Amino acid sequence: MATIYEVSELAGVSLATVSRVMNGNTRVSEAKRTKVLAAMKELNYRPNSIAQSLASNCTNSVGLLVSELYGPFFGEMMSGVEGELRAAGKHVIVAAGHSDEASEKDAIEFLISRKCDALILHVDAVSDEYLLDLNKKGTPVVVINRYVEGLGESCICLNNELGGYLATKAVLEMGHRQIAYVSGPMWKMDVRERLAGHKRALKEFGCEVPDSLYIEGDFHEEGGVAAMQQLLKQKQPFTAVVCANDEMACGVMNCARDNDLDVPSDVSVMGFDNVIMSRYTFPHLTTIDFPSGEMGRMAANWVRHHIYEDKKKPLNTLFEPTLVLRDSLRKIA
Amino acid sequence: MATIYEVSELAGVSLATVSRVMNGNTRVSEAKRTKVLAAMKELNYRPNSIAQSLASNCTNSVGLLVSELYGPFFGEMMSGVEGELRAAGKHVIVAAGHSDEASEKDAIEFLISRKCDALILHVDAVSDEYLLDLNKKGTPVVVINRYVEGLGESCICLNNELGGYLATKAVLEMGHRQIAYVSGPMWKMDVRERLAGHKRALKEFGCEVPDSLYIEGDFHEEGGVAAMQQLLKQKQPFTAVVCANDEMACGVMNCARDNDLDVPSDVSVMGFDNVIMSRYTFPHLTTIDFPSGEMGRMAANWVRHHIYEDKKKPLNTLFEPTLVLRDSLRKIA
DNA sequence: TTGAAAGCGATACCAT
DNA sequence: ATGGTATCGCTTTCAA
Numbered sequence: 202m203a204t205i206y207e208v209s210e211l212a213g214v215s216l217a218t219v220s221r222v223m224n225g226n227t228r229v230s231e232a233k234r235t236k237v238l239a240a241m242k243e244l245n246y247r248p249n250s251i252a253q254s255l256a257s258n259c260t261n262s263v264g265l266l267v268s269e270l271y272g273p274f275f276g277e278m279m280s281g282v283e284g285e286l287r288a289a290g291k292h293v294i295v296a297a298g299h300s301d302e303a304s305e306k307d308a309i310e311f312l313i314s315r316k317c318d319a320l321i322l323h324v325d326a327v328s329d330e331y332l333l334d335l336n337k338k339g340t341p342v343v344v345i346n347r348y349v350e351g352l353g354e355s356c357i358c359l360n361n362e363l364g365g366y367l368a369t370k371a372v373l374e375m376g377h378r379q380i381a382y383v384s385g386p387m388w389k390m391d392v393r394e395r396l397a398g399h400k401r402a403l404k405e406f407g408c409e410v411p412d413s414l415y416i417e418g419d420f421h422e423e424g425g426v427a428a429m430q431q432l433l434k435q436k437q438p439f440t441a442v443v444c445a446n447d448e449m450a451c452g453v454m455n456c457a458r459d460n461d462l463d464v465p466s467d468v469s470v471m472g473f474d475n476v477i478m479s480r481y482t483f484p485h486l487t488t489i490d491f492p493s494g495e496m497g498r499m500a501a502n503w504v505r506h507h508i509y510e511d512k513k514k515p516l517n518t519l520f521e522p523t524l525v526l527r528d529s530l531r532k533i534a
Numbered sequence: 535m536a537t538i539y540e541v542s543e544l545a546g547v548s549l550a551t552v553s554r555v556m557n558g559n560t561r562v563s564e565a566k567r568t569k570v571l572a573a574m575k576e577l578n579y580r581p582n583s584i585a586q587s588l589a590s591n592c593t594n595s596v597g598l599l600v601s602e603l604y605g606p607f608f609g610e611m612m613s614g615v616e617g618e619l620r621a622a623g624k625h626v627i628v629a630a631g632h633s634d635e636a637s638e639k640d641a642i643e644f645l646i647s648r649k650c651d652a653l654i655l656h657v658d659a660v661s662d663e664y665l666l667d668l669n670k671k672g673t674p675v676v677v678i679n680r681y682v683e684g685l686g687e688s689c690i691c692l693n694n695e696l697g698g699y700l701a702t703k704a705v706l707e708m709g710h711r712q713i714a715y716v717s718g719p720m721w722k723m724d725v726r727e728r729l730a731g732h733k734r735a736l737k738e739f740g741c742e743v744p745d746s747l748y749i750e751g752d753f754h755e756e757g758g759v760a761a762m763q764q765l766l767k768q769k770q771p772f773t774a775v776v777c778a779n780d781e782m783a784c785g786v787m788n789c790a791r792d793n794d795l796d797v798p799s800d801v802s803v804m805g806f807d808n809v810i811m812s813r814y815t816f817p818h819l820t821t822i823d824f825p826s827g828e829m830g831r832m833a834a835n836w837v838r839h840h841i842y843e844d845k846k847k848p849l850n851t852l853f854e855p856t857l858v859l860r861d862s863l864r865k866i867a
Numbered sequence: 868t869t870g871a872a873a874g875c876g877a878t879a880c881c882a883t
Numbered sequence: 884a885t886g887g888t889a890t891c892g893c894t895t896t897c898a899a
Binding site for chain 1: 580582583584585587588593595602603604605606608609610612613616617620625626627628629630641644647648649755781784785787788791810811813814815816
């Protein structure tokens with residue numbers, strides 16, 4: 202592999218000049234530029250990006266931490282981040298945090314050790330303080346789906362409360378009043394926000410629901426099944442189940458079917474996230490759209506603008522969820 | 535950030551000695567090692583991995599190229615790769631190839647430019663020659679789900695032909711004889727292999743199927759819907775549909791339902807891949823297990839052994855698919 | 868075992 | 884506009 206030395210020699214110019222034509226930031230006479238370009242071509246020269254990184258103190262790589270690398274939700278997000286960043290010539294280093302504090306910290310350390318220019322994080326186990334500290338210590342951080350006071354507009358958020366509200370409002374408007382709710386793990390912030398939205402809608406409609414219709418799930422299909430089983434075992438009647446994510450909604454629907462209940466004639470089901478899968482379920486799931494791909498792209502753009510181009514363009518970092526009406530929700534008398 | 539110089543100064547030893555205790559390959563007296571370790575701790579020293587990479591000509595990073603970052607199939611694979619590699623302290627740089635030749639080549643160039651120590655590729659658009667060439671030119675490559683003559687055991691393969699055979703054999707054993715087949719894009723090697731297995735099973739059972747029951751799909755849900763619509767429009771009867779992947783099988787099932795056909799009473803459906811989603815569909819999809827997570831882990835291990843530890847352990851690079859019986863397949867008279 | 872010094876391949880400042 | 888040169892932070896001979 203040819204080096205910059207060989208290029209400068211062949212072109213008959215200095216190292217510095219070669220570097221200049223590569224980076225294009227300083228003016229170089231057309232004559233020399235041509236010679237350098239020719240020499241590069243002849244030697245099939247490719248700059249060594251590691252050497253560039255060492256000298257420039259910029260690695261052109263961004264760390265991306267998600268809870269899991271599988272799962273439709275993160276897939277869309279990663280895809281958005283990678284697409285946008287690669288178009289800008291930046292490398293994406295991925296890691297999984299597994300929604301576990303030690304594991305998330307470990308992953309962040311790992312990404313920092315590779316000297317990423319910035320970190321895009323979807324984390325739920327580490328504390329706000331930890332994230333703030335990280336940022337103070339010099340690692341530019343953008344956080345997805347979480348608002349951290351003090352991180353300002355480098356938080357790419359969805360209005361989860363509004364999502365929860367819209368979901369339940371839609372159910373209420375269909376005439377349901379006995380509404381079960383399957384939440385995610387309550388230690389997660391977004392889970393609590395969605396629940397808050399749910400309660401706001403109930404209140405607005407003057408609808409009171411007994412505690413027994415609230416079940417804490419695990420965000421997985423199995424949790425949805427378990428929740429539905431418990432709901433059915435209880436005597437407390439309900440005509441609709443609002444779920445904090447689509448996976449659990451799938452579980453709920455499957456469990457309903459296993460108990461000879463038709464969705465939506467016997468029971469309506471509402472999801473959250475609008476993962477791809479929700480279009481393929483039977484019946485097609487009514488849900489709240491979470492624009493995870495969009496948000497991934499926005500996170501990538503934030504990094505591009507603030508880290509690589511330092512144009513402090515104001516970016517839209519707050520996203521609004523929307524209702525996606527499909528077949529799992531039906532009007533009742 | 536402290537450098538190795540400061541550590542050596544504080545510890546009162548040479549640069550080289552500090553480097554030695556870091557790498558642990560050369561013997562260092564216990565006395566000095568202790569002093570160095572203490573100095574490191576005191577300065578909160580973290581080696582600069584970029585400088586290490588430049589000096590050692592090893593970046594400790596592996597490029598991972600998949601068709602799409604979303605989608606259950608690749609998610610599992612990436613998860614396997616990342617888990618294994620991070621445990622070994624290696625960084626994973628991801629890129630998407632979008633099953634397009636130009637895009638795949640572009641992504642590979644991109645990963646090489648970052649001086650990845652090795653590349654793990656799931657590609658279907660680039661030619662065998664291109665991959666061989668890549669390897670010859672010095673980029674260690676491991677290929678997933680594709681056998682390239684000359685790349686030897688750095689191909690992590692599934693026996694797709696056997697998978698196709700097992701799928702159709704199961705359908706035949708349930709008594710079906712009028713079997714439709716929805717393939718993937720025929721320019722993909724694995725698609726042709728699966729089809730070959732399908733035909734072998736048919737032949738073995740002395741079953742002849744008219745050409746009109748073969749439809750070329752696109753591996754997506756929409757393609758499954760379109761294929762089923764075409765099948766239903768034709769007069770040619772069929773009692774089962776074998777699909778080359780689960781997504782299309784979902785489409786087929788949804789389309790069947792939209793046409794008031796019950797799965798599996800009216801028509802049986804067979805998938806391929808056993809993506810997570812197949813457990814959540816209604817009815818639960820009978821399919822062929824593709825151990826993509828396992829294969830990802832194996833690819834990562836290949837890299838670990840051959841690139842980082844150069845133990846030429848023989849690894850199991852050929853995986854066998856297995857039948858997963860669920861509810862979408864039913865015995866007929 | 869230990870240290871001195873020569874790279875690794877670029878960038879960037881300072882002269883000219 | 885161009886060249887010389889120090890620098891980035893570490894690894895790795897080569898002597899001692």
